[in-house]
Amino acid sequence: MLAEHFGPYCWSVDPSIFRSYDVRGRTDTGQIDSATMRRIGEVFATHVGGMAVAVGRDVRPTSRELARGFIDGVTGAGADVMDLGEVPTEVVTHVSGSTGVAGAMITASHNPPNYNGVKLTAPHAVPIAGDTGLAEIGRRVVGDWEAPPVVPGYVEPVGDVIDGYLDHLLSRHNPPPLRMVIDGGNGMVGMVIPQLVARSRLEVVPLYLEPDGTFPNHPADPLNQENLAELCDLVVESGVPLGAAFDGDADRVFFVDDAGMVLDGSAATAILAGYFLDAYPGSKVVHNPIVSDVVPRFVSDRGGVPLLSSVGHSNMKSVMRQSGAVFGGEHSGHFYFGEFYGADSGVMALLTMAEIVGAAAAPLSSLRREVPTRFSSGEVNYTVGDVTTIMDEMVNAFPDADVDRTDGVTLRWADRRVNVRPSNTEPLLRVNVEADEEDTLNHVLAAMTSIIERAG
Template sequence: MATTDPANTHAVFKAYDVRGTVPDQLDEELSRRTGAAFVRVARASTVVVGHDMRPSSPPLAAAFAAGAADAGADVVMIGLASTDQLYFASGDLGHPGAMFTASHNPAAYNGIKLCRAGARPVGADSGLLEIRDAVGHPQPPSGEAGTITQRDVLEAYAAHLLRLAPVAGRRLKVVVDAGNGMAGLTAPVVFERIGGTDGGTVELVPMYFELDGTFPHHEANPIEPENLVDLQKRVVAENADIGLAFDGDADRCFVVDELGGAVSPSTLTALIAARELAKEPGASVIHNLITSRRVPELVTELGGTPVRTRVGHSFIKARMAETNAVFGGEHSGHFYFRDFWRADSGMLAALHTLGALASSDRSLSELLDDYRRYVLSGEINSEVLDPTATLAAVESAYAGTRGAVLDHLDGLTVTTDDWWFNVRPSNTEPLLRLNVEGADDETMTRVRDDVLSLIRSHAR
């Protein structure tokens, strides 16, 4: 059984969530113990629980609910849900929550994303390690057990998103690739409220909407270019205005323009930042350090305050709370909204993009020209013998570069007027991750190749 080995428990409790293979690393007993531990650590009287479409998710969610109820908490089961739908339930109902999903991981995996009331994150620095330790020291049920009830929040979730980002204007043809993930459930309900397939603002062209945790068509991970190929072809074949791709739990959204071109999440960050600043002039906007410099430039041009953070949702959410930022964007396709309890929502990002496009008479590629200025490499991973020594070698090589500024907010960032790059170590693997941006393609390519050559001279 997975829970008999303390080392295994430590292995599945990650920096931001619980994740592992089923049933050898994560099983129903571990889930049950986690439910009880979560109630004790979070001092929760009520917990909201949702799950994705993976075959292992319903029994794991049920076991968690049983453990939480044994510990004295009432449990509200919202059933099949996207992760941002669970965040909505946590925020709207005011209760801590647990979402059973392994996001974009293969079918053999599952996991638990936990949050406190109001969708506040639970990570290694905010309670997850205490929950892990409590799992290893289970306590017998004490007092009266809580109740377990069912509640459907999907319609309320859809209505809330459209209040935050209404879509009106010209009719759009939209191809959506759900990747057999949870957007196959949420997208039809959201899109029907803005016209759906019967008319109105949106004509929906669905792809892979069948909920199937074995992912028969492609991995539900749109950050990988090969997983966008089907959508890109379909957008062009349908003569559609836009394509949207969601990951397995639908908390991330990637966009394809009418020409079939993949849109950088940095470009979407700039677009959404402009819309949020139009509603609240002068507000702060969060961007992580590998987002295009076009984002802070645009925010400044529009009178807002750009706030730079490390990579990772816990850092972004913390800085949002500190600065009261209206919005935050990451290169990974996560977009965070203050009015959505500072949580990330792929669907809300999609609605902002549709709203901007529907209110314009330009194509998406033309519209986004306003939000693009530089050339990004995308993230490039290199396996090295000693990430720390390799990072030091890169710093030594660039320390004397004329006009360069070096900083260590997250790994090493080297910035000049014409280019910048960031190299940072993986938290879990002997990898270094490189991101480069240049004023033009030639500059980006030159810097990318130079840094990669240096990094890979230390390859394993």
């Protein structure tokens, strides 16, 4: 956790709100309030050298007030603000990437309504994470740092920035006529879909596209398949070839095929990667250690170059930029595009998948079955003490495994793989196991559990 590296606390700011990739906490307990956001905005403005900051927000009940506090902090530190209003996170990314300003999105993504926070972006959509600026911002926020006196900046309310963002997306991916179901989860994608439909050949059967920051129908978290049940049923009932579900700030998406089956993050990554490898033979594709080993094998078999990144959007973006990769995917439904500043875009993923489905001779269910599968444990969490010691014991217990220490420890054999990594926010060890055979999966998971329990 970033807070472990902070110095003495001088401000009444809970340091635990500074996470590895963003700032996030509870608003109902006062963990994050407008005063905290003002302090963060003030420090952020100086961190980016007084550059203008594009500020967007989601529709949570607290987002307007928190955005006002953040903006006051930015302008109080002498920087100007482009106030984008209520937009998805990737619209802030686009404005930052296309104009060169810094960016800030007031959101807590898929978390419940009583959470909020901010995602920060350096100028030109360069990601900010713990080791690329966020830790330093956190130290200043909770410490005794004070901004020097300056002439305050000004706020420029910006009109419809969604048009320019859609120009960028549709100039690169404009699928053929296709009917689909989209579950917005009452999140921010509902701000985009009406304009997207008006400007494209897509027809959308809507499900919870009305933005509502209380998320009255189901949590805006498509990683939890319980939240996709209505979407799966409606795809089958409507007879459409594709369904999609977005998270609260619209930068993550999960797909449902014509048979009403959810594509997990690994299957979707492989299918999307195939599209880009056909278009750009021999190109690079980024993945994290949690996606199935099926993905890098699939990429290699298609003539591409798989690249491994640590988990998390800021890490993935950095590898995308540094490597010049055309595409990247995570198990969590984040998909990254070289043609979108190396950043993640749920809507660009939707347009790309619609292109694939619209052009394919076979339905998406057939494309899904073409991707090899393995038995998977999913993410299993254990509360532990000394994470490093336990990971070392796992390595020692399996001397015949190939070992990779990118983001925790990955142990790999021909027929199975284990990834063990510490949580960035909690005293948890996260274990993911996959294997060609279910019995092997159960055996390996039991062995890992035994090692963890013995280490206590």
